[in-house]
Amino acid sequence: MILDPCVGHGIFVEKLIESGIARKQIVAYDINSDFKSEIQKLGVKFKVQDTLLTLFPDSYNEFDFILGNPPYLNKASTYVRKNKVKLRSLYGKINAHETYSMFIVNSIWRLKEGGKLGFITSDSFLTLSTHTKLRKFILNNCLINQILLAPKNLFDNQDVSTSPVIIMLTKCTGKSNKNLRQNNEMKIIPRVRREAEYKNPSKIHKIIQKKYHLLPFNIFFTDIEEEIIDLFEQSPRLEEYVKGFIGMHTHNNLKYIAAVEGTDLAQIFKNRNQKIQEEENKHRIITKKDLNTETWKSYLKRGGADQYYRPIMEALEWGNNSIPIYDIPKNVPFEEEGIVVSGVSSRLAARYMPKGCYWDSNKAIGFIIKTDSISIEYTLGLLNSSLYNYLAKGIINNTNSIQLTGIHALPFILPDNETIEKVEKYVKIILRNKRKDQNYDYKKEQKQIDNIIFDFYSKTFHFTKDLKKKLDDRYSVYRNDQSKIGD
Ligand SMILES: C[S@@+](CC[C@H](N)C(=O)[O-])C[C@H]1O[C@@H](n2cnc3c(N)ncnc32)[C@H](O)[C@@H]1O
Numbered sequence: 001m002i003l004d005p006c007v008g009h010g011i012f013v014e015k016l017i018e019s020g021i022a023r024k025q026i027v028a029y030d031i032n033s034d035f036k037s038e039i040q041k042l043g044v045k046f047k048v049q050d051t052l053l054t055l056f057p058d059s060y061n062e063f064d065f066i067l068g069n070p071p072y073l074n075k076a077s078t079y080v081r082k083n084k085v086k087l088r089s090l091y092g093k094i095n096a097h098e099t100y101s102m103f104i105v106n107s108i109w110r111l112k113e114g115g116k117l118g119f120i121t122s123d124s125f126l127t128l129s130t131h132t133k134l135r136k137f138i139l140n141n142c143l144i145n146q147i148l149l150a151p152k153n154l155f156d157n158q159d160v161s162t163s164p165v166i167i168m169l170t171k172c173t174g175k176s177n178k179n180l181r182q183n184n185e186m187k188i189i190p191r192v193r194r195e196a197e198y199k200n201p202s203k204i205h206k207i208i209q210k211k212y213h214l215l216p217f218n219i220f221f222t223d224i225e226e227e228i229i230d231l232f233e234q235s236p237r238l239e240e241y242v243k244g245f246i247g248m249h250t251h252n253n254l255k256y257i258a259a260v261e262g263t264d265l266a267q268i269f270k271n272r273n274q275k276i277q278e279e280e281n282k283h284r285i286i287t288k289k290d291l292n293t294e295t296w297k298s299y300l301k302r303g304g305a306d307q308y309y310r311p312i313m314e315a316l317e318w319g320n321n322s323i324p325i326y327d328i329p330k331n332v333p334f335e336e337e338g339i340v341v342s343g344v345s346s347r348l349a350a351r352y353m354p355k356g357c358y359w360d361s362n363k364a365i366g367f368i369i370k371t372d373s374i375s376i377e378y379t380l381g382l383l384n385s386s387l388y389n390y391l392a393k394g395i396i397n398n399t400n401s402i403q404l405t406g407i408h409a410l411p412f413i414l415p416d417n418e419t420i421e422k423v424e425k426y427v428k429i430i431l432r433n434k435r436k437d438q439n440y441d442y443k444k445e446q447k448q449i450d451n452i453i454f455d456f457y458s459k460t461f462h463f464t465k466d467l468k469k470k471l472d473d474r475y476s477v478y479r480n481d482q483s484k485i486g487d
Pocket residue numbers: 005006007008009010011012029030031032049050051052053068069070071072099
């Protein structure tokens with residue numbers, strides 16, 4: 001018995017019939033009754049139903065094969081909003097974000113033990129930390145046969161801009177099958193450029209499923225070096241040495257946050273203010289002198305790709321009337337010297353955070369160094385290096401946002417004194433020059449830092465020349481190709 005749980009016009013059903021499958025073996029569902037006559041004409045069984053919500057006791061363990069192209073509707077869609085409560089009660093423990101991820105779960109339930117699933121979906125569930133539970137569910141209930149990253153532009157002509165993956169699974173549940181699952185050999189095929197390459201891709205990684213248990217958040221990596229897996233597996237986490245904290249809320253940024261005169265932001269605010277009539281809707285701008293008084297605190301609330309240093313652009317009103325309004329989390333070491341990392345940025349971007357700063361809860365994350373063994377300068381050099389850009393943006397999260405948990409999960413090895421001194425030397429040069437000129441071009445120094453960090457980690461993990469080339473070409477500030485980091 002074969003099911004397409006969201007059949008649409010029935011492209012898969014047609015192909016099944018073409019390849020000689022008997023029509024009586026094929027079942028199709030769709031929420032939209034418009035497809036009824038079209039699919040019934042193909043001579044297969046068709047039911048109009050909401051596949052996600054229609055789950056009877058006998059819907060479980062029913063099919064030998066399930067294949068499809070599930071709909072991609074996110075949290076903000078009318079469908080998910082309308083059915084939120086029901087969806088959450090069914091899928092909430094695993095994932096109730098997008099329809100395609102719920103379709104994966106739903107179809108695994110519908111499969112018989114040993115049954116096979118083949119879906120083409122968005123590839124975002126492979127790496128996003130919001131899908132960690134879904135990945136765990138798959139690892140604990142399936143053999144992953146194959147993951148193939150399909151061409152990026154595959155659905156462009158339908159105005160759909162997701163980057164797709166084709167995933168093939170075999171249902172294999174239960175504690176007694178744990179060894180079978182862990183030792184299963186998966187075929188992992190990095191992004192192909194054309195559909196014609198599906199049958200004969202130039203690269204196939206054969207990876208034991210156990211490896212998917214090793215990376216933070218059980219990331220389903222598709223193009224990663226063995227030595228990088230070893231690095232994650234064998235190293236302590238950055239969090240043990242460098243700890244970040246989610247910041248505060250003002251509840252009214254316009255009212256309580258001012259730009260500091262002379263910064264780019266002050267200029268932007270000035271221009272905006274000119275277009276605004278009402279005084280209370282205008283942004284405030286304070287002088288540098290004001291910032292040094294007790295009535296203002298330095299405030300960090302912007303992401304972006306700037307590394308090492310950026311002048312303080314914003315200030316938080318600090319008065320008896322404003323402080324009680326703020327949500328300031330307890331146990332966060334505001335005002336300590338440390339590092340600020342952009343929460344939204346095309347690359348991993350760490351900057352010096354002077355004493356006395358507060359920070360927001362989203363686009364800027366404050367970090368404090370927990371050990372005397374490393375300095376702020378060393379940590380800046382490390383986090384801004386091509387290796388750490390690869391670990392953070394290429395592996396842990398390849399979107400524009402970087403979460404605190406993701407940064408904490410980076411591997412870290414304590415450097416020897418020589419490495420520390422060498423990195424610090426170059427970071428100090430960058431800091432000195434960037435303080436004078438924010439646009440200082442630090443490519444030369446960064447190249448040195450990248451080499452020092454690479455060589456130091458290579459000593460333990462035996463990195464290859466190919467990895468170095470990948471870091472230089474795709475994750476460094478001096479890379480030749482101008483595409484976004486991680487592309
Ligand atoms: C991406 S299309 C599939 C296209 C299909 N493979 C074809 O050949 O046309 C997704 C289909 O899922 C259907 N759908 C959306 N939500 C559904 C749900 N909750 N239950 C069943 N079908 C659903 C849509 O009506 C649509 O036909």
